[in-house]
Amino acid sequence: MIRVFLVDDHALFLSGVKAEFEDMADRFEIVGTASDVDDAIENIRETNPDVVLIDVHMPGGGGLAVINSVTETHPDVTFLALSVSDAAEDVIAMIRAGARGYVTKSIGSEELAEAIERVHGGDAVFSPRLAGFVLDAFAHGLPQPADPELDQLTPREKEVLRLIARGYPYKQVARRLSISIKTVETHVSSVLRKLQLSNRYELTRWASDRRIV
Amino acid sequence: MNTVAAPRRELDLFRHATDRVIAGVAGGLANRLGVPSGYVRAAFVVLSFLWGLGVVAYVALWMATFERVEERSGQLLDNRRQVGLGMMFVGILFLFRTVGWWPGDLPMLIVTTLAFGLAVLSDFDWLGRLLDPQAARPSKLRIGFGAVLLLAGLVALGGALSQLRTLGGVTLAVLITIAGVVMVFGPWLVSLGRALSSERRERIRQEERAEMAAHLHDSVLQTLALMQRTDDPKRIVTLARQQERELRAWLYGAQPGPNGEKFAAALEEAAGRVETDFAIPIEVVTVGDTELDDVTRAVVAAAGEAMVNAAKHSGASEVSVYAEVEDGRVDVWVADQGRGFDLDTVPPDRRGLQDSIRGRMARAGGGAEIDARPGEGTEVHVWAPLDGEEGESR
Numbered sequence: 001m002i003r004v005f006l007v008d009d010h011a012l013f014l015s016g017v018k019a020e021f022e023d024m025a026d027r028f029e030i031v032g033t034a035s036d037v038d039d040a041i042e043n044i045r046e047t048n049p050d051v052v053l054i055d056v057h058m059p060g061g062g063g064l065a066v067i068n069s070v071t072e073t074h075p076d077v078t079f080l081a082l083s084v085s086d087a088a089e090d091v092i093a094m095i096r097a098g099a100r101g102y103v104t105k106s107i108g109s110e111e112l113a114e115a116i117e118r119v120h121g122g123d124a125v126f127s128p129r130l131a132g133f134v135l136d137a138f139a140h141g142l143p144q145p146a147d148p149e150l151d152q153l154t155p156r157e158k159e160v161l162r163l164i165a166r167g168y169p170y171k172q173v174a175r176r177l178s179i180s181i182k183t184v185e186t187h188v189s190s191v192l193r194k195l196q197l198s199n200r201y202e203l204t205r206w207a208s209d210r211r212i213v
Numbered sequence: 214m215n216t217v218a219a220p221r222r223e224l225d226l227f228r229h230a231t232d233r234v235i236a237g238v239a240g241g242l243a244n245r246l247g248v249p250s251g252y253v254r255a256a257f258v259v260l261s262f263l264w265g266l267g268v269v270a271y272v273a274l275w276m277a278t279f280e281r282v283e284e285r286s287g288q289l290l291d292n293r294r295q296v297g298l299g300m301m302f303v304g305i306l307f308l309f310r311t312v313g314w315w316p317g318d319l320p321m322l323i324v325t326t327l328a329f330g331l332a333v334l335s336d337f338d339w340l341g342r343l344l345d346p347q348a349a350r351p352s353k354l355r356i357g358f359g360a361v362l363l364l365a366g367l368v369a370l371g372g373a374l375s376q377l378r379t380l381g382g383v384t385l386a387v388l389i390t391i392a393g394v395v396m397v398f399g400p401w402l403v404s405l406g407r408a409l410s411s412e413r414r415e416r417i418r419q420e421e422r423a424e425m426a427a428h429l430h431d432s433v434l435q436t437l438a439l440m441q442r443t444d445d446p447k448r449i450v451t452l453a454r455q456q457e458r459e460l461r462a463w464l465y466g467a468q469p470g471p472n473g474e475k476f477a478a479a480l481e482e483a484a485g486r487v488e489t490d491f492a493i494p495i496e497v498v499t500v501g502d503t504e505l506d507d508v509t510r511a512v513v514a515a516a517g518e519a520m521v522n523a524a525k526h527s528g529a530s531e532v533s534v535y536a537e538v539e540d541g542r543v544d545v546w547v548a549d550q551g552r553g554f555d556l557d558t559v560p561p562d563r564r565g566l567q568d569s570i571r572g573r574m575a576r577a578g579g580g581a582e583i584d585a586r587p588g589e590g591t592e593v594h595v596w597a598p599l600d601g602e603e604g605e606s607r
Binding site: 106128129132162166167168169172 | 494
């Protein structure tokens, strides 16, 4: 049983997702919902859920503010971003802040359920759109991290991301590359780690730059 | 892609709207340097004794910087600023005296009394009021005190004038009258100007709202009405997707490039057409972008054909399109998880479509590859080199 918390500023969407989860009561328990940033931070800290489904765009700082505040006190809470947003930089910012994946709101219930189970199990969830964003980010303009090993994706990681961007589920990605699903998950997780690590390097540099000024 | 807050410009100086004595230059500088603003002010004063260096630097910085508007609060001025202005005034008096421009103690005393009276009455704040409508009103005590000072000044002036009977006294009287008029009508003029500018703002806002309402009416409301009259769930999904796409294009707008349309936008448009015609969701993901020329137009057309094929024949519930513009070439994959087919037993009509995809890509200097197996979906991959380079074959 995975304890799930929902954050979305659209009440209609919130109740829709909630209803879908009630049909899967044997797998998920909704421990709470919130429709604004402050509410979300407070209630997530209180209920300490396993997975938080979080909207990218919300008044008052958006999902980014929630992730940043909650991970300070509750680093074990896992975030899965769920949004209609098409703005790559917003989504990448969420991932770099620590979200374990990003899915668009048009995702089907069963896919959403699998995505939650996957992030709960410690893996990353890359929807085709996120895979595209990440490929784009590494190809152009992502601030260069200090460590050249984190600088770019390995050819294999790139292949995996490309197949996900082309719309293949993990199972088929594995089959096409003749590797196991576990290996696909490992590649995807390491891409996520690279994104988040480069963030940390960049933040350190940014902070030291400011101190010099 | 810049995801974390952008680093500031190195010399991002501004004038502090609240932490200020005269214009906020020292406050802004202190904020930038991260030291208490008192030190900076002291430095300016000390420098002023060195051939007026502090004053010159202050004025130069004043002219070179802008006030930070977002940090403006309702209470613009605090007592420190009034004390500062008072000190400036006294300083100027001393300067006059030193230089020798001094018509005598009595007239200067009168001028000073009048000036302070006016200042206390008006809260030193004509400029502040012009800039900021929310500045606090002077208290009753202050009005009373100012009025007394002003009256005293006028009485003294009258006495002095009757003694001196100078022409300069008339000028002074005129000035006092003007000051009185400004004091009486100033606030009204300021509030009039304020009302005009807020009215203009409101009008702009209303125009924007009207434009937004017109657009939503023509698009979203019409679609919603249409959906309420439709029983077919597939059609509802199609309508919703179509509307979503239109609204997105309107909100986030795919801007055309300097030479016209962009490749990614054209591909999404092609996907949108197929989505509408065949009532099937098509998920388009693009990495990179380029101008739309003859080659990329061919890629879009071929990919569009592949989408039509997938929508018509695959039986899949969704089609995925992935496009990549990188290293001087453009690649598009059109994939479905549908029933697939056996490439060796292709019916003649599909053979023709394949040829049109392949033929088109060959003419553009690129190529096409079709990967299909019965029961395992179909994927069409088209590619072409950019900038007229020779296409490599895979």
